Amino acid sequence: MTCCLRRRPLEFSVSGASSSFFFRPLYLQRSPEAMAFASRCVLSRFAFPSSHPSRKRTNSADSSPPAPPSYPNLPCKRSFGKHVSSGSPKWRHWNLEVSQEAVISTTTAKEVSLEIESTVPPSARFRECQDVAGLPGESESTTTIIVVGASGDLAKKKIFPALFALFYEECLPKHFTIFGFARSKMTDADLRCIIGRTLTCRIDKRQNCSEKMEQFLGRCFYHAGQYNSEDDFAELHEKLKKHEVGRISNRLFYLSTPPDIFIDAVKNASNSASSANGWTRVIVEKPFGRDSDSSAALTKGLKQYLKEEQIFRIDHYLGKELVENLSVLRFSNLIFEPLWSRQYIRNVQLIFSEDFGTEGRGGYFDNYGIIRDIMQNHLLQILALFAMEAPVSLDAEHIRNEKVKVLRSMKLLKLEDVVIGQYKRHTRGGMTYPGYTDDKTVPKNSLTPTFAAACLFIDNARWDGVPFLMKAGKALCNRRAEIRVQFRHVPGNLYKGSLGTDLDLATNELVIRVQPDEAIYLKINNKIPGLGMRLDRSTLNLHYAARYSKEIPDAYERLLLDAIEGERRLFIRSDELDAAWRLFTPLLKELEEKKIAPELYPYGGRGPVGAHYLAAKYNVRWGDLSSEY
Template identity: 45%
Template structure:
């Protein structure tokens, strides 16, 4: 897939960005704040104009107030920046499938481009999947600049709901837009700690040398949210936690943790290695999973998932899942990769936890295993749990850590939001942190059999767990059977250990 790729063209000036679905929550909460963040850092191309497009008729001033409602402006300087930014933004209303609507949009774009030397057009589709193809078709028909410029399309997930629907979507997009023009966005690939995984692995020999089945006992990639569906139960009922975060976000993290060293930092070399890894992953079955659904909290203050009025009382929707992924290659054969994700749990956390094998017995007995933890959010950090002598006269070993916590080490350095990083990558024409067509296909091949089995077999009922708990009760046994050992670390607390040791 990496051969005969067109050279990368960076948008450096004269750029028109059109955000479709501009009246929706995604655009208001993520897309426009990300564009504003780039604007404040002077990272947008010079002479950039931004157009919001949606079906709703909205007055320009109301639109500007709406998109700026989530801007962070703690200083007078940033307040002025916000005013300058919204002055770049205009709004056009129209349908998503009508020629006349897109001809009207074209007229607006061309009026902006009258003073431009080049035609650089970036289309951001913050719209439901049902209108991806109509919008993409109309854009190609009416707004693609052809040989006189460059156009790019950012497409938001979900990219289908199973293998067949994903292939159908791709079949519709492929004749219209080349793979070089399509940027499938998975915002986890824009998170700072996720972007650091490859440099951390491959630029540190002492890390890379032990990154294999000979040293690692198991790897967990965990996603925890402390809240439920909060009125979105009807939507979530058709999606479930596996489609929502595991087939995409957590699988992308797994790729970066497990892939081989690419031959270069070129986007296609990186994505080639991700595809190779995914092809080595065994398709999932019910033998590899735990499924859960949150019930009411033990104190009765938080509702069960099925208490949501938009959810059927007999819903089998999955709000928690643990999946055992098996990778059949030379590096990882026999090492359990466990993906865990759940709503209404005890805390908010996304992390990678790599547990190493036991140290040799004899000199020491029952030492806790070493662990390397990459905390993606919150409190971005990398820390290694290690054994060390207790300070003082004692010869006892205790667990401590080597700790790189970002807000301590890099004080005052602004970490950009994920969407900022990814939109900037698209402006630069860099595909490294976007999902390629063949990558998407093989990822759905892994998950589709399991998803269909869950949906079609009415005997599969998720385990109920209390709102606010750590996880379903069956999880510890599931992890233990997959070589995870929870050590005796009562004296250890990250990030600081204090008190009587």
């Protein structure tokens, strides 16, 4: 499978009596067919003399290295999957070491390739080396994933299916075990039965699906215990040791629990169930507090038992394909980076809408509201990725440093730049849809917003004066998450008369659809065919489903794999969290202290009218209201 080696470049060494070459990097599959193809590709494109300190020349008499051969630029990489990430600093390297007794005296890529294919023994041994962080080889270690809160909805609907998808793609370590931990009294068989109902294979890969499910479920176990009981975690530790059978143990705890349980679970896991000879990491789900003070207290509590590099604060929106593609779109396409500033961009819109209410989650949601649930994390993280300066490299710390700079440059939110709303009961098409306060778990006089729109500004040289508009809501007319970039009007436009009076319709717009139906659209002005000079706005589109045949992995798959590999680029650092809460805490306190009532809007509508007035205040029209894209 291509995904499993997305961070594992191959280092290929061929040593002979008269020549020695060192090849890197090439992303490939583990299959013999892929290895044969790799030999041809590497030797025809990436060969160069060995300079790696660990390589020893076999012919000591030959003290001068040969000149680098010049080979044609063959399309060797095109057969590999799109999920390869060449930028990750935490690559895990695969070495193929082949010793040749015969002298390689060839001078062309074709001859060298034929010589390799004829002399490489079938028993060529793969050895997985330590990664950059110094992790032990896979053959010497085992990884255990402990899902704390295994009986909850998140674990059943997202975490276990994501782990199975990684297993199906052969992305998980060779030696791994999954343990569920929760208060519910269950057996291993009970957990497997619950998990089994939620597992599915990819649409494009159905081979041996049931067999793979059985293999996966055979590695799933359960231990019942209290989150605040050190003895229960000690018992879990003993079970884990039995499954680790003397190997170096790496342990990943996923806290799929309410936030008030985090500290107890981390304390007991750290004291009684952490790894003695490998790494221990903890994934923490949002919400990360309710405001600056509670977030700081949570961070302080976690850091009593964990180092910052052990804490993986997960925001699953950062694992979405189009969100991860943001930096690729901007920094690897010359046409976009020069336009990515206030000189050319008129406004940026970050839109999140759901076509359903809080059914079944009203009690939880009422404690947080849409601002804490969506805007302060999902949308703000996307904004930071969108607006950041180019990082020094794709190293996790370099990227997060730039995101923090953006968040710290943002002006504090003002109440007059915010609109809140709450959906009400509505009858449409003979059906009656309940209002937010019709939920039995929600107080009848609740002022918790289910909709919010806000205008934010970044006080730096690149974005000064550009309004960043956020909009998030439940029970709206459609389900979507997207970024809309509206560019400035063409100054002195020669075709102004052909565009009509509505210049907004003539605005160039870049739309990045995060969900559903991932796509990128670019709206341009174009002449309508005919004898006259009439212009129309046309759309250039990259629709992922039409362009790529592979099913896009779920965000949890990518983030779980990153956590296992120690890649922190898509996880939130504590100073990012502090900067985010600094923006929203004063606003939230003002809303609650003044008891500002949200504007009501009908279930299935477009949201409160106030959101349109807010956009008009900054001469902006919401892009999702006037177009199908």
